[in-house]
Amino acid sequence: MKLSRRCFLSFVLGGAAGTALTPLPWKLTDDLSIWSQNWPWTPVPPDGATNFVNSTCELCPAHCGITVRTVADRAVKIEGQEENANKTGGGACLLGLSGLQLLYGPTRVQGPLKRIEENGTIRFQPISWQQAIDEVVAKMAELRSQGKPQSVACLSGRDVGTVPQLFKRLLKAYGSANFVSMPSVEDAYASALRLTQGIDGFVGLDVENTDFILSFGSALLDGYGSPQRMMQAVGRLKKQRGTLVQAESRLSNTAAKADIWLAIKPGSEAALALGMAQVIISRGRYNSDFVNAHTEGFDSFAAMVKEKYAPSAVAEVTGIAPEVIAQTALAFAGAKNPLAICGRGKGQTPVSLKEVLAIQALNALVGSINRKGGAQTMPTYDYLNWPAVELDVTAQTGIAKGRLDGAGSDKYPHVGSLAHRLIEAIDASAGELQMLLVAECNPCYSLPDSDKVKAAFEKIPFIVSFSSFMDETARQADLILPNHVYLERYEDVPVMAGTVQPTIGLCQPVVSPLLNTQHLGDSIIKIALGLQGNIAKAFPWKNYESCLMETLGDQWPLMSDQGYWASEAAASSSERGFSTASGKLILMNGTLGAIFMAEAPVTASGGDYPLQLIPYDSIRLTSGYVGTPPFMIKTVEDTVLKGQEGFVALNPETGKSLGLASGDMATLITPVGQASVRVHHDDGVMPGVLSMPRGLGHSAYDSFLAAKGVNINQLIGTMEDPASGLDAAWGIRAKLVKA
Amino acid sequence: MSSNDHVNTHGTAGEPDPSSHHAPGSFPHILLFFIIGLALSLVVGWGIFPKLLYSQKSQPFGFSHKVHLEQVDQGCQSCHFFREDGTFSGSPRLAQCLECHEEMQGQSEDEAIFVKEYASKGREVPWLVYARQPDCVFFSHTAHVLGAKMDCVTCHGHIGTSDSLKPYEENRITGYSRDIWGPSLTGLKHNSWDRMKMDDCAECHAKYDVLHDSSVQTKRDACFVCHK
């Protein structure tokens, strides 16, 4: 039979019709779609038992409670705890949710590394943990035998909790007082508490119960203190028709949501606060019950503000009209539970002592200290009942040499740590610091004038980094002893960040360590044991876990179950009095008078720099120890970062006067550095001001983060607060030239 | 049809071929080929394709649910239990089996294999799971068994009283068990447990739409209820 073309077509048609009458096409379609979901490169978590671990996020000072879902030994999802709402507001921020990218990301240090310089090139060579610890021990023993234990310092991201305290203990037993923690607004708050209330502690902000928030540049909607808690508090405040006042030079998210936005000249917050205090006092609107019963120095405080901070004078400094200052001040005083909040941006940089004292004085004048909805005095956490360290002669002499950063000395009596002073000291007299141990921080990126910090680091003969990530600082290190990341380890993290309920978060291992890393606590203990003698004796624990379990004692079972411990204690009451000699809160005395009378720290000047560069914080970027994970970078607007290019935002008016249109390339020059940027016109930026976010421009990390935008810390110098010595830099003079 | 076709099919003479009534190109002839195509594809689609699609695998060793069910006092949940946190344990892990089978309990050959190959070596038994769904499906036993009080039989059939494990038919394309699509390739079913595709879940979810109304738009369950 001959197969004609027609017959063939007919055969095919018959076949097609028949096929359609079988399950074949439908079944195949379905199967192929499932098959396509199972391609080997499609990421699918392995099957296994699902588990949920309650833990604590360590990525910012809020220390939110988190629940991590694991499938087999893989973490697949981080969620904020809800029940924990009192503590952190519940939920987790973008960074907290992206934590898995830090755990599984490519920038982790795989194991202990040693820096090798060969023919001018530098590389890191993997070594064993034994060798790593031995090298640290050998170096420390050598310096000690030379009688120079004080030349070893530690720079740490935090100073509360067992791990930082183990570090402090190691240095103490060894003979060095140089435990330096990274700066934050807590430093300024702590000094203020010491000076006015005689208390060692931190300030809790009862944002849940206030009806009027007066924020001096705090990024309440962009990650200040405890981000979720603050956002929810602002939401509640708005719903209940409370008032939010934001004093900030830029139309930030918080300013945009505020009822009153006071667009003040950068750096004039203290003057504004004292100007408001003047109005409240002169109109007799202060809370006389509280002031009379619980404060001292009111009259001289009143005289001081009357003399120096009349609204007209303040208007000139701040750029806010006198009537607006007066109205806002009176509205603040007229509210039932007003609260003034201090700390610019996320609160990760200190402010001047004058500023924090002025803002706390406002709270005191309206009676909002230790009252519902006010600023609470929270005592420091003291649950570490470790035996005292026995000091041998070398240790005693070393410690007697004092601190390299001068904190606590006669010159800077009010503060505990001055990281930028440590850098200055290294810069000024190389050799004084022979060895630096860096833990859980990235000073070469996040301290102002980061180029200077890097240069100072070059002068340190021996640097040990304990970083989990190959960050800017780790790259400068001679040895890297990588710590587990927070999802792989136990650690206690006492919560400050404005909490009103003392809470200790417990970080728990969610997965077993993925890489050849070691818990920082174990590294410290091993170093101590290697140094023998009294130093080893100060560490009677088998390992870090046993130290932690012993320290937390009875609380351990509860904490490991729910991931935190929170005290029942209600907010403290002013009836209990203060720990000053008179039992009252000091509004003014000799010391405070000098601070109030001093001028606010000014930006470093030099050359002709007509503009001011002001950094801001965004919840979409991290600016501290950990780098911004890829998830977050994706959320940054393309008027801030486009491809690799970073933008500087300025008022269209400023742009016009400089001949710079939106999108133009320009060179941004400050007294400490320069960078090439793109211009973005933004009406929300004050004329004469340049605005840039913190958190970009990393030189380390992976292609998701490195070389994207500009590190503003490279452009900003330190600005020392004369009263405290803290680096209260809030900006710098700058100029912008068309490229 | 092009002019070429015209020329070819009708020959050069333009007259019918005298040798046959069913000349190639005539209607019955064309129909015949249509029928052959139809018949062949039906044979392939109904007969050969299903045979090719599934490979037969046997479980590591035989297992009688019936025997086990008689020995335990908490029904299916004795071995397929809910963890303390509410999650479902699924197929028992070695640890659960060892609670009874550290040593031989009977004389069966299957148990001997288990003890020798798995229990004594601490190896997990690589059970082939008939009910395993693709990864895109999120299913909570807690919601169904503890929440909606459904019994195991509704979805799993009478496996609990079966004396042996049937062969595991693995779909060569997807790697999942035949039980998901169901024994009949037509997709028809006689029992609620015969197949467990999306429509089968949806059937029940639609029936109880008062409870299942997570989508604001449709007042039915939203996609994300099962597809996370």
Ligand code: SF4
């Ligand atoms: S706010 Fe801080 S602690 Fe909380 S989830 Fe985000 S990064 Fe983690």
